[in-house]
Amino acid sequence: MTEQSIISDDMTLKRLFQDFYRVPDYQREYVWGETNPKGEGGEEVDQFLMDIYSEYENATKDAAPEYFIGTIVVCMGKDDVFELVDGQQRTTTAYLTLCALRDALVELGQSLPEELKGQIASSTVDWQGESIARYRLELQYEDSGGVLVQYAEGNGATADRQSTRSIRNIGNAYRVIREFITSTLKNDPINIRRFHGYLTNKVKIIRIQTPTIAKALKIFETINDRGVGLDAMDLLKNLLFMNAKEAEYSKLKDVWKQLTGEIYAANEKPLRFLRYYLMATFDVDSTQREELIYDWFQKNENLTKHASEPLTFAHRLLEAARAYRRFTTGMNASGGIERGLVNTRTLGGKSIKQHFIILMAGRHLSPTNFTTLCDEVEKTMFVWLMSGTAGKEYERRIVDAAHELRAVTDENFDDFIQRHFKKERAGLAILFRQRLLSLRVGDTRQFRLRYLLAKLTQYVDLQAYGPSQGRDNLDDYFSGGNDIEHILPDHGDPDAITEFGEGGTDQLIIQRLGNLLLIEKSINRAIQNGKYSDKIKIYPQSKYLLTRCQADKASGQVGVADKITKAVDGLDVFPVWNRDAIEKRQAFLARLASRVWDTADEQAVAQT
Incomplete structure (x- = not known):
């Protein structure tokens, strides 16, 4: 490449990740996984994945449409690693997606495609003949804290999620991608492999390579100053x-x-x-x-x-x-x-x-x-x-x-x-x-699980108290002021595990829908990871009737044969919490859901 040359290449992600990249220390941090005050985040990541998936769905056994995700601007460094001047967000997200696809296959006990391994990490030989192992993407800015290495090495489940803003955003992005793999790809190895094939072979990007950082920054400025094209x-x-x-x-x-x-x-x-x-x-x-x-x-x-x-x-x-x-x-x-x-x-x-x-x-x-x-x-x-x-x-x-x-x-x-x-x-x-009867945390997107619990809780309150400005607004239930409480705690105290009995540490039981309820953060902090017999003394402090009556209908009854009493009478309560209680409560929530979302009997509807 001559001193003045600028090279523009139209390439697949497969070709993109045959080279090595670093995000230099003068770049801003990763922001696509940013959370809002409600605790939601990763909307850009979700949009990125769903846009690709919508094109992927149009593929046939013989052909698949290509999908263009944008432009990046790079400059070759002295060590044959590209400095990524523009395009960090989409490049980092694509790289995290490759890591997440690999992790999902590993957890499912599947062998990994060699190509996928090479898209995450490989080695290069320097001019002295020394082999240098590298990850395909490196973040150099201080706020990253080296966290991307943890995801590249397959340690996403235990990676730091809190230390800095960028680390939190990367963690949120990885979580959104794993939820996409679980809910959209169904954690199916065949679906995962096919999506990986589409992602790397049919998703296209334009890489603009410049001879100097100054030239790269000028191109970056030109692209961004032109505004969004029409x-x-x-x-x-x-x-x-x-x-x-x-x-x-x-x-x-x-x-x-x-x-x-x-x-x-x-x-x-x-x-x-x-x-x-x-x-x-x-x-x-x-x-x-x-x-x-x-x-x-x-x-x-x-x-x-x-x-x-x-x-x-x-x-x-x-x-x-x-x-x-x-x-x-x-x-x-x-x-x-x-x-x-x-x-x-x-x-x-x-x-x-x-x-x-x-x-x-x-x-x-x-x-x-x-x-x-x-x-x-x-x-x-x-x-x-x-x-x-x-x-x-x-x-x-x-x-x-x-x-x-x-x-x-x-x-x-x-x-x-x-x-x-x-x-x-x-x-x-x-x-x-059937899906609700078997639903666990991780089977659907986290915000969708929160929506489910919020709607169930809101429905019971509306049945009991009728409409009001607060109760009509789902955000009062969905907002960051509330927590999803594990009744049998996730990593609970020894007393809580002992009191529960068989299965007290089994994640397949702990993460079931039947073991979850919506509760205010202030109350959740008070109960922490304690045993059920102590928790049910505090649940009645909740303003939500479904939570208040978890163990005792008397906690919600007012008057005789009024709307509140009728609503409470329709609730299942659980004075003792064990494996059987979780099973029964999940069945109760599934019945409640059929009323909330009005899934009437098919035969009855056909006769109308």
Whole structure:
């Protein structure tokens, strides 16, 4: 490479991790795993994985689509290690993903592909012929504390998670990746190997290599100062302006600026928004690929009128984008809060947005019916996720329903809900119950487990006390002010283990859903890892009825035959805590869940 040359290479992750990289000490720390005040984190990591997975799902036995994750800027160091000037977040996340895939295979007792080992660590020979073992990625900034080495060596389960902000973020990112492997790849060795194959062979990146650090920093500055490009919208923009009258240019330019502003305020990719818009507005099915959207526009002007009425079409697109952006913040198209939308984001994370298709299709509904639609979406989405319905499949069902919903009136709306949501949940009722009966910590994403416990706890309170501003808001239950309590403690005191009896140290028992409850942090600190007979004296201090009545219904009863008493009578209580009690409580929570998420009997629904 000459002194002035800049090399740009389009490469797979397989090719990327044939070289060695370091993040220099002047770089900022890793931030993708950052937690918010609620204790949630890793949304960028989740989005990174789910975007790749959505393309992976489109693979056939003969071919698979490629997926581009962006650009990195590097400069070769004197020791043949690339200095990573730009692209640390995605490179570190990709590297952690390789480590997590390896760790999952090891824990499942599987042999490791040699290629995967080499993508994490290898050796190089210096000019003196000495072999030097290296990890493919090294973090040099002080805040990293050398923690990435622990993940590279396969010690992710015991790695430091607290010492610095960057260490916490890396730990959170690794946790999100392992949850993805468990919940999305089902901890299946075949799925894990296939995903690894797709990740390294079909995920592409552009590496820009410069001769000096100064040149690399200049390119980094140029890339970031240009702002977010609108290339994905350029062709559609050109289609509109080519057909607009000159007198419309000024108005069209203004509408287009607002449109792109709404899309980026929603933190959405333009092509994804356009794809969802087409499926919500026209009879476009879920097989429509993003890269073929512009071909579709060119062939379907008779439907869109984007050439004959470009300004009108741009206004319709802006209206949809404005609604879409509001959906991302839990609001309806008019800007009012929809609890069902807020909750769906809580249970699905930022990466699940397919339900926006049916929300865009249902904007014509009355406010009451749109609220019902949001609530039904929340219930059904959770049942899909817990029953293991693939994203590609539930997207197809959403699109089919959206096509019908466009013609649904408020008068026949109830029939629509019955056919497309209640019957859907009924059809999955048995599988949903089976999954809950066997559910353990780690079988689903941590935030989804918290959502599950929060909804169960909220439901009991609403049955007893009725609606209120606090109880209607799931965040009061889901927030970081509460803990998921292991009733039989994880690493409990000797007295707690002895009192429990057989299985007191068995993680398969300790991590079961039946052994978990939601409790305020202040109370949880008081009970710590003590024995059950002591804990049940403190549980009644909780404001949550389900927690208060864990061992004794008298802790929640008020009056005779009132709503609170009826709610308490419907609870199972457990004065003694042992293996059998955990089994019975898990069955109770599964029954309760069938009411919360309205998974009615399939035969009864079919007869309506």
